[in-house]
Amino acid sequence: MAVNIQSDGGSNSQVPEVSRRQLVNYLLGFSLVATAVGVLTPVIGYLWPPGRPSGGGGGRAQVGTTDDFPVGQGKVVPVNDKPVIVVNTPQGGLKAFSAICTHLGCITEWDQTRQFILCPCHDGRFNAITGAVVSGPPPAPLPQLALQVEGDAVYVSEG
Amino acid sequence: MGARKSMVLRVWDWLEGRYQVRSMMEGLLHVEIPRTARTYYFGGLTLFFFMVQAITGILLAIYYQPTPEAAYGSILFIMNQVNFGWLIRSIHAWSANLMIIYCVFHLLRVFFQAAYKPPRELTWVVGVLLLLLTLGFGFTGYLLPWDQRAYWATTVGSEAAGALPLVGEKLLVFLRGGTTVTARTLSRFFGTHVLVLPLAFAGVLLVHLVLLHVQGLADPTRKVGAKAVPEMGAGSTAKAGPQKRVGLLPFFPNYVLDEFIAWYVMLAVLIILVSLRPVGLAEPADPLVTPEHIKPEWYFLFVYQFFKVVPRVVGVLVPIIGGFLLLLLPFLDRNPHAEPRRRPFAIIAGVVTVIVIVAFSIWGLLS
Structure with missing residues (x-):
């Protein structure tokens, strides 16, 4: 100094x-x-990006009715602007997972013929009952989300 | 400290060895200005506010969405959700007003000190272009919040262009991108405001500054035929002998320091204004409901009031002719004298024009 x-x-x-x-x-x-x-x-x-405006987000949302998810099928639905894949398997029943692949963020899809969740980007495959990685590069399973059936309405809770 | 300094010097030497930075900086800074020059820093402050506009404008563009459905909501989002969003938007709006004020002050200063006279005719012409571009910024930027005030001020303002003989209707459609103010108007105003005008302004400003640098500041006390004090800025040091430099002041650091202090003061003024009177937002734009007492921004009030008292054609032609007269002033005013008492007609005409514009503005405000 x-x-x-x-x-x-x-x-x-x-x-x-x-x-x-x-x-x-x-x-x-x-x-x-x-x-x-x-x-x-x-x-x-x-x-610095501001946080999400309070209200609206973070809760649960109705994603359809039980008729929309017949056994052996699955589809991607939005829950509070986030993609969620809802699958209905004979063994596991109705399940909801985050549809964002844990590898590089692509949106997964339902593989009808082989009955698992598939990431189209790098062929990552996930178990439709547990969300676990079956094969491919994803480093972690798909996070499972809470799903409730009330009457015939299907609800998914985010987070 | 010593090691750090030598590091700075080494970087400086590295640059100097490649780009002759020192001579470039000396050429830019080591000019001299007449001791009698009184600029009141108006031009420099206009430049300061332009820089504030550029920075805050870029920041606003990061969150702003230029569609009728999203524009208003995005402004609300900026004001309510984004950190310091209200501050950035308020600074942008206040600084825009101050930029216009100081641009006009600068013009009046140059006019009353006769600094537009030879050899500085082009500096004046380019400066008037900068004023027109600044007003263009104001006009196009005003629509962007897409609230009732913005929508109807733009509708009324652009309607004035339709009063032009022969080309009015076509010009109106061209301005709006259609016959009415719609999403097309918003996107073309946005594009003009954030791309066309800034690029044009930066280019013209560069010319303005280069001309200023080459010719230096005018001496307002100069007399016709007398050459006691060299006026030229760049190159004056080389030419001026010791006896000639008596009436000159170094641009750096003397003038630069004063200018810097003026910028600091204005930054404080800006913060105070923004804190006391942050900019608000009217109701969302409704093309089916015209609000009562819709008026343009204060700098267009005199045109607005003029429009109310004269036929439409006159109302649009007089400001245009006035603008051309202003632009060509150095070529119309052939009086070589700079002292006010030697140019009474110009001084009286200038004062009367200012009084008329101020009177019409106040009239428009109160009407």
Whole structure:
């Protein structure tokens, strides 16, 4: 630092001395930095994506009726703007999974003939009962979502 | 400290060895301006507000959606959801007004100090073009929030173009992208506001600054025939001898420091204005309901009021002719004198014009 340490005559005490020029330089530097921070804070804050508006999202949504999901079939439905795959297998019954492939984010689809969930991008395959990876590059199973049947209405809860 | 400094110097030397940065900077900064020059920093402050507009405009464009269905909602989103969104939008709106104010102040200063006279005719012409482009920014930007005020001010404002003889109707359709203000109007106003005008403005501004740099500031006290004080900016240091430099002041650091302080003050003014009077939003645009007392922004009020008291053709032609006269002023005013008392006609004409415009604006505001 540019702070002068000068010994004061015969005494042993050392007094740090800042010249006027240095003081003015510090004040000027502080002002400039303060201005920069004052300007950049709102700019960076503004660029930072805002959270989702409260209300509407995060709850459960009706995705159809039981007639829409016959046994042996599955389809992708939106739940609060997020893709969810609902499948109905003879062994597992109605199940809902996030339709976003855990590999690189493609949207999975229902493979009717082979009865599993398929990612069309890199041929990742998921078990239709557990969501576990059967084959291919996906590193993790598809997250399962809560599904309720009330009367004939099918509800899926997000998260 | 020392090591850091030498690092900076090394980078500087690296650049200097390749691009002659030092001579370039010296050429830009080490010019001299007449000690008698009184600019009041109007031009520089206009530049400052333009830069504020560019930055905040880019930020707004990140969230703004230019369709009638989404525009209003996206502005609401910016105001209510985005961090500091209200601040950025309010700064953009306030800075736009201040930019126009300072642009006009700058023009009046140059007019009353006769700085538009030879050899600076083109600087004036280019400067008037910048004012017109600034007004274009104001007109096109006003529609973008797509609220009732924006929609109807644009409808009325663009309707004025339809009053032009012969080409009016075609021009109106061209402006709006159809016969009425619709989604097409919004998208072409948006495109003009964020692409066409900024590019045009930046190009014309560059010419303005180059001309200013080459010729320097005018001396408002200069007398015809007298050459005691060299006026030229760039190159003046090379030519001017010691005795000639008495009336000159270094541009850097003297003038630059003053200008910088003026920018700082204006930044504070801007923050105060924005904090005390943040910009709001009217009801969403409804093409079927015209709100009462719809008026344009203050800088178009005099045209608006003029339109109300004269026939439509006169109302549209007079501002256009006035604009051309303003543009060509240096070539129309052949009086070589700079001192106000030696050019009474120009001074009186200027004062009367200002009074008439202010009076019509106040009239329009109160009517």
